[in-house]
Amino acid sequence: MAPSDFSKADIPNIVEKLTLEESIALIAGVGFWKTHEVPRLGIPAIKVSDGPNGVRGNHFFMGTPAKCLPSATALGATWDTNLIETVGAKLLAPEAKLRAAAVILAPTCNIQRSPLGGRSFESFSEDPHLSGMIAAAYVKGVQSGGIGTTIKHFTGNDKEDDRMAYDSIISPRALREIYLMPFMLAEKYAKPWSYMTAYNRLNGVHLSENPILKETLRGEWGSEAMIMSDWFGVYSVSESINAGLDLEMPGENKWREWEKTSRAVTARKVTARTIKERAAKVLEFVQKCAKGAPEVLDGDGEERTSESxxxxxxxxxxxxxxxxxxxxxxxxxxxxxxxxxxxxxxxxxxxxxxxxxxxxxxxxxxxxxxxxxxxxxxxxxxxxxxxxxxxxTFRTLPSLDNDLVTTSGEKGWIGTWFNNGDDKVTAVGKPVKTQVMDETNMMISNSAPKELTSKYWTLELEGELKPRAVDTQFEFGLTVAGRAKLYVDGALVVDNWTLQRRGQSFFGLGTSEETGVVLLKKGVKHTVKVVFVNVRGPAEGDADEALMDTGAGVRLGGAPVIxxxxxxxxxxxxxxxxxxxxxxxxxxxxxxxxxxxxxxxxxxxxxxxxxxxxxxxxxxxxxxxxxxxxxxxxxxxxxxxxxxxxxxxxxxxxxxxxxxxxxxxxxxxxxxxxxxxxxxxxxxxxxxxxxGTIRYAEDxxxxxxxxxxVKTEPLWPFGYGLSYTSFSYSDLKISKPSKSAGEGISIKVSLGLKNTGSVVGSEIVQLYISHPTTSEVTHPPAILKAFKKEVEIKPGESRVVEFELDKYAVSYWEERINKWTIETGEYGVKVGPSSDNLLLVGRVVLEKVDVFEWNGL
The missing domain is CATH 3.40.50.1700 (Glycoside hydrolase family 3 C-terminal domain)
Structure with missing residues (x-):
């Protein structure tokens, strides 16, 4: 039977037939990018791929050329949910299919507490409403193309340093109104097929074993999504299984292997039934993929590139x-x-x-x-x-991808792989593989050749620098997760082998960059050689020469001395x-x-x-x-x-x-x-x-x-941006609240928008709500609750812009009762082109009859 036939499988029947060993296998990945298959029951494996701004495929090293979209902050800056949905459906979903992947590990919709956050670029916005609505559009677009999404990182993963250990201490109200809101909106409007838990702790407990998975995501929101871990983001066996984490990723150096997990069952720390519950969610996820992209499951698994x-x-x-x-x-x-x-x-x-x-x-x-x-x-x-x-402007010297050629004139250099001997760092025997490599920034990770029989290996890289037009003092930089030496024309130029400096490169596994300067002669093809071994060298105060089994990498950069x-x-x-x-x-x-x-x-x-x-x-x-x-x-x-x-x-x-x-x-x-x-x-x-503790004191x-x-003027305010034309705002109208099925309350807002300039332009209209001043509860002065991008407005053209506000536009999280709550009183409705320029101001009054409390979506 074809793998995609699993789309018609009877999941409860299959779950009943699973052995304990098969159930345990299903709740952890295989290798870096796949789920487990069970041929006996026709269960296929599913391949996933990183995808914050494009679908890379399986390999950081010598990967398949792909489309790279703008960063998430850029996508957020479009404020255009229709455009983002189109990008998901017409660019990202087809790209995933070209990479033989059924699932994209995206979008990221954590909140930007600070622009210092290493992955701030990977999240849409500092605002939860903008972030959530853009995330929902992204998810909806990708999944309309039959490809699954994995919304991440759930939740409070808003910085990188110490990310696997720190404890995000967030108040219940800030957690709901700020940090969970983007995920809740995506669940409400798009229903992602899967969620990825964050590395960190949240209020004392790691996310991969946090009660929030069952209590909020499953319980209150009613999500049917599968929940997977971030890579190496599981820290327990029974705790994570009992908490509701369905899938541990990746399947290397994993917790959920047979011996540990079966011992947990024997010790009654987890039940076989709970393991089967987790396995069932994985199978439901696999079935969605089989229905959405049967051509991916039935294909040859090869990664391809296509441009149009x-x-x-x-x-x-x-x-x-x-x-x-x-x-x-x-x-x-x-x-x-x-x-x-x-x-x-x-x-x-x-x-x-x-x-x-x-x-x-x-x-x-x-x-x-x-x-x-x-x-x-x-x-x-x-x-x-x-x-x-x-x-x-660079931090490490630029890659030399376009500066190196092989002796036969091809772009790149020649890489030759060897097994190492008993001392772990010396190549022995004949080369096991030789290939042209067209990149000099190589995160080899799990992509070393299958022909290697030793887990310790050497990679020798050799090429020629394109001739310089004049004599040039040239600085080389060598960064490694492992150890390496750089030779130019046979002379040692950089030693990042004998004594290293631990650094932040290669996901924190690599060294600081070591440099050396060489005089490159005019018109000469200088020979460059790097000898790399996947065992790191000793550093001052750290003699541990660890094997880089899943994190090996080497990077050669260079630039003229100026x-x-x-x-x-x-x-x-x-x-x-x-x-x-x-x-x-x-x-x-x-x-x-x-x-x-x-x-x-x-x-x-x-x-x-x-x-x-x-x-x-x-x-x-x-x-x-x-x-x-x-x-x-x-x-x-x-x-x-x-x-x-x-x-x-x-x-x-x-x-x-x-x-x-x-x-x-x-x-x-x-x-x-x-x-x-x-x-x-x-x-x-x-x-x-x-x-190990991060206090979200700004709440x-x-x-x-x-x-x-605090009335502090920023350099540039949120929501700000100019145009080559101008717009006028007028005629704000706000309806009285009315009851709305499912949403509890509906408030309709409209205004006039006119292009008063001389060229065609598009305008993003932003609506902010302020809570009653009579409230005993603290509220921000204005909170974004709706936006709309009006596109291609002609000079002199007027349009009516309409919004419908729901219960979340006028509610807050009441910590004493753990529910969303609406207060009586007068709410401000403010509309304009940016957060600091709200040109139209109105009000809406909520009476006692409009007030209610609720949980869930």
Whole structure:
């Protein structure tokens, strides 16, 4: 029978037939990316794939080229649920099928307590309503294409440092109104097929064994989803099974193997019946996948890449729609290429490979357009373009993917694999495999060749650097999860083997980068060789030479040595000689990544100095910033035009150019607040883990709610974004409350919206609620409860924008009775283009007859 025939299986009947051994096997994964199969009963395996901003497939190392979407913060900045649903259905679901995956491990909808969070870029917003509605659209779109989603990380996983141990101490009310709300909205409107638990503890108990799984997710919300762990996020056998965690992932170094779990049954710490309950949820999940994507289950399992003009256009559209115009003095933008003779492009991100944040979001793009290439292409051949880096923005030296060739001229270098001998670190015998590798940042993980017979192995990498045009002092950087040495023309240049420095690379398993400088001669093909072993070396104070069995990695980077002062002077000169200067700066996947948090909101190195000096050299300077979360901009007043572009994926350069040259009228609005300084962030002073405890002391006042409450002006407010046109708001109408089936209450709101400018534009209308001032309970001054994106409004055109508010728009979590509650009194209804510019204000009064309490959805 075909694997997809499981779509017609009688699950209760199959569960009854399961042996205890089969039941235990089903509740843990196999390898890194699959569930367990049981051929005897026709139960197929299901493959999953990482997917925050694209579907990578099985391998970090030598992966299948894929479409990389904008970061989640960028998707949130579109405020366009229709567009996100389309992206899910037309881009993500087909990509999963191309990777032979039935499930995407996404979306991430944790709350951004602080922009310092390493994975802030991977979550949609600081606001739970925006985050939840975008997440629901994402889930709905993907699952309409027959592919499952895994919404994550449930819950309170809002930083990276110490993530497997820290205890998020969150008040019951903040937990419900802020941190659970995005998941609840996704469950209410889209019903994800699975949930992923977070690594951390919540109020004392790890999420993989927390009562919240049964009490809230299953009990109150009535979710039928399967619940899986994050990778290596299980810390017990019986506790996690009894708590309702259905599937442990991955299936390597797992807790739920036969001996441990059967002993737990014998000890009556868990029952066979409970194990079968968990197995039943896994089987229900497998059946949904069989029904949704039978072609995936019945296919050959091979990963493929496919590109089309339609896909490229949609990628470019969603990227452009997310870009936020922050400042535009004297209408400097949009640019008219026909009126320009010379343009200076400056900045460390202009030509850099800045695709997405790091970690699970990483993938190999099927194509990439840099900001420089996108802008230069839009300018055409009649405009002179000058360029200099100006100031470095990278944390580790850039990969050499495009600098190395094999002796036969292919892109990349030759990798040769050997088994190691008894000493664990010396290659013995003949090579077991030789292959061309077209990447120099290699998270090998579980992708070492199957031909290796020893768990200890050596990888030798050798290639030639493309000749330089002039003699160049060149700095190499070597980072490893294991140990390695770098040789150039046979001479040792970097030793990251003998004595190492433990670092944060490779999900915290790797070293700090070690560097060395070599003179590269003009016109010479220098030979580069790296010898890597998957056993880490000793470090000062840490002699443990651990085997990197599932986490091996090696990264070679490099760049010419520069004189930082001369680079900035060159940038000033080029800017002064140009009609317009465009500065492209920001962060990258080294700064914002899974595994560790940022320590500052400042741009790297001398970037701020560069921007300030270029702005002084040319009064027509446009600053384009790239980051997945907030950054500070001390040069804000000096820059006449500022565009924030997030991480935009494959179409980065083209989408930026579309906005700069007016092909797209920007309509994105900030999905998080940009503070003036780190000290203004609501979680400042209590964001870190204190001996394993994180106190969410800002409570309800996350993001814009804090800034409004303490009357602190941010750099850029939540929901803010400019356009090349203008809009007027008028005629606010608010209905009296009425009863609504299922929702308990309905309040209808309408207003007039008019394009008062001269070009077609789209506007995001935001509605905020304020609670009665007579309340004895503390409430934020204004809370986002509805939004709508009106697209392509013509000059002079007027539209009526309508909202219907439900019970959650006017409720709060009453801690004394553990229920959602509505109070009597006068509620404010505020509507406008951003959280700090609410142009229309009205009110609605709720009488005693409108008040009620409830649990569940």
């Amino acid at each position: 003009a339609e896909d490229a256009a949609l990628m470019r559209k969603v990227a452009a729609e997310s870009i936020v115009l922050l400042k535009n003095e004297e209408n400097l933008l949009p640019l008219d290429a026909s009126k320009l003779k010379k343009v200076a492009i400056v900045g460390g991100s202009a030509k850099a490979f800045v695709l997405s944040g790091g970690g699970s979001a990483s993938l190999k793009p099927s194509y990439f357009v840099s900001p420089y290439d996108g802008i230069a292409s839009a300018l055409g051949n009649n405009v002179e373009v000058t360029y200099t880096e100006g100031a470095r 004189d930082a002062d001369e680079e900035i002077k060159a940038a000033e000169t080029l800017a002064s000689e140009a009609d317009v200067a465009i500065v492209v700066v920001g962060l990258n996947a080294d700064w914002e990544t899974e595994g560790y948090d940022r320590t500052t909101l400042a741009l790297p190195g001398r970037t701020d100095e560069l921007v300030e000096k270029v702005c002084a050299a040319n009064k027509k300077t446009i600053v384009v910033t790239q980051s997945g979360s907030a950054i500070t901009m001390p040069w804000k007043e000096s820059a006449p035009s500022i565009v924030h572009s997030w991480y935009l994926g494959n179409a980065t350069g083209d989408s930026i150019a579309d906005v700069l040259f007016g092909k797209v009228n920007p309509s994105g609005k900030l999905s998080l607040t940009f503070p003036k300084r780190l000290e203004d962030v609501p979680s400042y002073g209590h964001f870190h883990s204190e001996h 309800l006042f996350v993001g814009y709610k804090h800034y409004q409450n």
